[in-house]
Amino acid sequence: MTDATVHHQPTPRDYWVIAGILFVITAIEISVAYVDAFDPVVAPVLITLSAVKFALVVGWFMHLKYDLKRYRALFYIGLVAAPILFGAVLFTFGVLIGD
Amino acid sequence: MTTDTAVTAAHPDHHSDHHPDPAVVRKTAMWVFLGSEFLFFGSLITTFLLYRTRVNDGPAAADVFDIPFTSVSSFVLLMSSLTMVLAHHAAGRKDWRQMRVWLLATALLGMVFLAGQVFEFTEFVHEGLTVSTSPFGSSFYVLTGFHGAHVAVGVVLLLALAFMSFGGKFRDTEGLNVEMVGLYWHFVDIVWIAIFTIVYLLQV
Numbered sequence: 001m002t003d004a005t006v007h008h009q010p011t012p013r014d015y016w017v018i019a020g021i022l023f024v025i026t027a028i029e030i031s032v033a034y035v036d037a038f039d040p041v042v043a044p045v046l047i048t049l050s051a052v053k054f055a056l057v058v059g060w061f062m063h064l065k066y067d068l069k070r071y072r073a074l075f076y077i078g079l080v081a082a083p084i085l086f087g088a089v090l091f092t093f094g095v096l097i098g099d
Numbered sequence: 100m101t102t103d104t105a106v107t108a109a110h111p112d113h114h115s116d117h118h119p120d121p122a123v124v125r126k127t128a129m130w131v132f133l134g135s136e137f138l139f140f141g142s143l144i145t146t147f148l149l150y151r152t153r154v155n156d157g158p159a160a161a162d163v164f165d166i167p168f169t170s171v172s173s174f175v176l177l178m179s180s181l182t183m184v185l186a187h188h189a190a191g192r193k194d195w196r197q198m199r200v201w202l203l204a205t206a207l208l209g210m211v212f213l214a215g216q217v218f219e220f221t222e223f224v225h226e227g228l229t230v231s232t233s234p235f236g237s238s239f240y241v242l243t244g245f246h247g248a249h250v251a252v253g254v255v256l257l258l259a260l261a262f263m264s265f266g267g268k269f270r271d272t273e274g275l276n277v278e279m280v281g282l283y284w285h286f287v288d289i290v291w292i293a294i295f296t297i298v299y300l301l302q303v
Contacts, residue, residue, distance in 0.1 A: 026173060050292050070127065078134030078135065082137040086145040
């Protein structure tokens with residue numbers, strides 16, 4: 001195992017705990033979307049919460065946290081490239097060109 | 100993952116005869132595929148974001164979306180990731196019976212999600228939102244439809260894996276096969292996490 005970082009393998013109990021956290025975050029997301037008081041911050045809050053859910057699934061359920069660094073690198077290339085590429089597309093068509 | 104870690108620990112990246120470990124090769128290929136899928140779904144989400152306000156004479160997102168219903172569907176898909184990882188854990192322990200139970204549970208949850216999507220699409224069509232109603236409708240159906248197609252492929256893979264394991268022919272590689280399908284399934288789940296937030300919650 002040349003580039004692996006393996007410390008502690010998750011147990012089924014860990015998975016159930018993560019699932020519980022995912023449930024709670026989803027419930028908070030739905031509440032935030034419906035409560036008027038959150039309107040000014042609804043987008044950043046929802047994006048942050050979904051990023052947390054995303055990280056939990058990728059890190060724990062996909063075991064990326066415990067797996068070879070090369071897999072992480074491959075995954076992050078797509079994860080970083082996609083927002084940059086499509087952010088540029090959105091900026092070009094949404095702002096520069098418009099309708 | 101557990102199985103792969105064990106495999107990798109026993110066989111470093113390169114065997115003594117310089118042949119790469121097949122498990123590492125397969126997992127690398129899967130991660131490359133998943134990385135490329137980000138770009139695929141990224142293009143569909145971007146298209147949706149560009150066209151989400153172009154509704155022509157048809158309904159807008161806030162007119163048709165039923166957030167409580169879609170939230171339940173989202174929760175079902177999230178829980179299918181739990182059953183999937185439990186199937187993989189059982190495979191790591193070579194507990195084939197438990198593995199099959201969790202694989203079938205995952206497939207069942209995937210089918211429930213798909214049934215929910217079919218119901219949702221049917222409701223939207225009745226409310227006047229079809230794929231040709233507006234750019235919003237087109238981009239919505241293409242994005243969520245492609246995601247649904249990915250879920251359907253995942254269900255087929257899960258069922259195939261569960262039924263093939265009854266014969267016991269694949270036991271040597273079963274853990275790795277479950278891990279491959281698991282990676283695909285979790286990816287489908289994280290794409291839905293993004294779609295649920297961007298397409299549904301932020302549009303109502």
